[in-house]
Amino acid sequence: MKIKKFTLLTILSIILALFMVACGSDEEETTGDDQNGNGDSNGQEEAAGDNGEATAEEGSLEIFSWWTGAGEEAGLLALIDLFEEKHPNIEVVNAAVAGGAGTNAQAVLASRMQGNDPPGTFQIHGGAALNTGWVAAGRMEPITDLYDSEGWHDKFPQDLIDMVTSDEEIYSVPVNIHRSNVLFYNVEIFEEHGLEAPTTFDEFYEVADALQAAGVTPLALGDRESWTALHLFETILLGSLGADGYNALWTRDLDFDSPEVVEAIEHFHKFLTYVNDDHAARNWQDAAQMVAQGNAAMNIMGDWAAGYFATDLELEPNVDFGFVPTPNTTGKFMVVTDNFGLPKDVENPEIVKDFLRVLGSVEGQDVFNPLKGSIPARVDADVSKYNAYGQQTIEDFREAVLTPSLAHNSAAPAGFVSQADQAVNIFVASGNVDQLVQALQTAAEQNIQ
Amino acid sequence: MNLSKVSSDKLLPVLFILPSIVAIGIFVYGFISWTGYVSFSNWNTLTPDLSFAGLKNYLFLFNDYRFQSGMRNTLFFTLFFIIGVLGLGFFLATFIDSNIKGESFFRNIFLFPMALSFVVTGVVWQWLLNPSTGVNLLLASLGFESVPRWYIDTTILFSFPLGQIQFGIPIALLSVVIAAVWQMTGFSLAMYLAGLRAIPEEVKEAARVDGATEFQIYRKVIFPILMPITVSIIIIMGHISLKIFDLIYAMTGSGSNFVTDVPGVYMFETTFRGNFFGHGAAIAMIMLLLVAVVIVPYLIVSRKGDS
């Protein structure tokens, strides 16, 4: 009873205090006071907000990204250090947005662009995400002149430059490359069962059947977030159609209801018979972890999983986990690349261009990528700065045919990706090939010109 | 009696309530109108495109697999959720009301989940009903051979094709219903308890004297008295379940084959993750309409009853 009285009294005095304050000021002021009181906790926010007005007085650059994870954040900070070293008068604002593997950041970006408040430069996946997105909306400045003056045209692979080109103009600088068509496997399980890493569909089925017979889950999938299923599907499309066939899908030179695509979908269907039962309750890391812990033999994922294996789970490449291109994609390289460009109506485009110059330089790429666990987009970067996995990937990257990733928004407009994502999510449960074919064909007709 | 009738001081009260009226006018009615406007526009792109699209967004949704799944799920979620909350709340209230020992202990136990966030509930129950651990471990140790797959089960009971989808009861949804009932039963319990306490003992006594059995007393005396409370609970729980978002977003997401998807989650993802603002606005307007059908008559009747 005493406690209750005491609590009551406390609350009462708080309210009284508030009442006194409220008598002297109006609501607006109270809110304003609090805003100042908050300054410490979200200084980053406030700085970002101030930037809009402050840029005019010389020297600040806001860099917008979703690089907040351990390695990638370190990479970004190293990049910023390098830039500040070269441009000591320019204050850099790191406006990184965490969460949802970049989806949160993209929502914030969209809102800021819609409100005509673009950041100085922002991270975006190269290819369709930019070309059919902000470029098509007329919100980006071309930076082809930067490529001319820096002599970049032959420093990036032609396939990659084509990917970031729209109507003869280049709109972004690729800073890194991830490979999305990688099959990771548990070396110990493969040795124990006397298996070789599969490189073709037939080998994959042989290996998977053998594993299944031995009571091992052949393929780990974690499609709690449905993009992972789409990711698996895109590697099978590439393997089954070849690079030319795969690329023809995005120019509508190959239809989704063609027999070739139907065959690819049947492969996909068969792959799904080898996955873990609880795939819908797991995300991609959970699935990778199954391979790491020996609860599943293989996992198809982008090579950010290599970073996860090596850094987070402290596994040794080629000793604990092995990696090969996904079935039938040897010599093909599915690209996920982070790019930065120059939005229209930024306060100080020259400063942004200075930053893009640093991003596109050998030095910039080699400072960022070893920390992030990706490889440089330039073909002349310093190979010795990368670990075993990185070095081999750099080699593959220089020789392979490059194709844009569908699941990571590089191949097709966002409208198609979201409908494909939905259709694949349904297919994983239903296994209805005709339905998937029809859904994809309709989505392509509606979204791809 | 009304003070303003004896007062010349009529302006001040209006002045004080005016900011709230303006705020609600803009933030509720103004914003709803704007959303309605967006739902008839072509804004399914990164940058706003407010050109008139007619019913395009609505037609898209009515033919959309995900939206149809979401509507099916909302229907069954609402149904089972309300039945669960009403049933469990009523029985617990009658038990607690029957002069038991430790009455306040039990009441507090059943009420505390109400103080929790749906996000917390979602985080905990996602582990409890994870098919490889949680409740299934208990079931297995009790000797059950096959354990439920809970929220990753894609089975749809009693299903038949309707539109794009299989219409029926998605098993996975029942996991979310369990979590939601766990959280919200306290509300109906509190309401029923207040109702039961308000029934004078003499009324029941009189019925007993007339030779009514316990069952008849419930049917003839208690149920009718509790009827308005039941309606209130149905409406409050109904509007919560029609707009449910956080529990599902935190616990299961939209699920394999959209077995646990609901319009609230679809709206959020398609608008703010997919930039389909027109679709999102249309979903929001449909949700609003569903809630309004339940709420508006209730508000009008409540107001009338007051004055």
Added chain:
Amino acid sequence: MLKKIRLGRVLVYLILAMMTIFFLMPIYVMLITSVKPLAEVSLDRMWELPSTVSFEAYGYAFERLYPNLLNTIYLVVPATLISALLGSLNGYVISKWKFKGSDWIFTAILFGMFIPYQSILIPLIQFLQSIGLYNSIPGLILVHVVYGIPITTLIFRNFYANIPTELLEAAKIDGAGFLGIYRYVMFPLSISGFVVVCIWQFTNIWNEFLFAVSITSSGSQPVMVALQNLSGSQIVHWNVQMAGALLAALPTLLIYILVGKYFVRGLLAGSVKG
């Protein structure tokens, strides 16, 4: 007859005991998992008691959630107090200073309590963006204050309806006006009303998720969004998730334990008739 009643009693207690287990099961799992050392956290030992009590999960969860807990506090305290004050003034006007159309306005305000917030989210974000409050705590405060008006007004209106108008008339004869009556008669009488409303708003705003996840990102995220980001994956060990969930739930749980009576009153007031 006696035996039958006893049997019924036993059955009642049995069912209540079972339901108690059902209701406490999540709390049990949260508690024991959150104090397990990392080595003992595995999916197939969920129900086992920890061999030793370890607070490393709390340490880690606290470290991850601390900035967001602070954000939530900066959000909840002003939003609760402002919306309570507004609700009190509105309730005072609507119950005691009725004017033409005030009943109608009250119903129109009440409707704002029931709308799915998805239906105002798109313009709300555009609006906050345009006044520079998107992705900020003050922006969230504004949102919670505005959308808190209906429920706080309702609770205060029902509360003030029980205060006899004669009391106010007496004050009026003594020369008090609209503000004077509020300040010297109504306000002192409405302490328990404030307690109910403050507890209700505090709990609701603390637990709210949709606005929080749509309006804020990175630096200004409240704790529930951070908790959701922490959860759902086996890479963040789930003893940490459980510790995080418990940390995030603790303030509202404490309020429930300390002043549950007022919490329940707010709960019942939400059903319009009060």
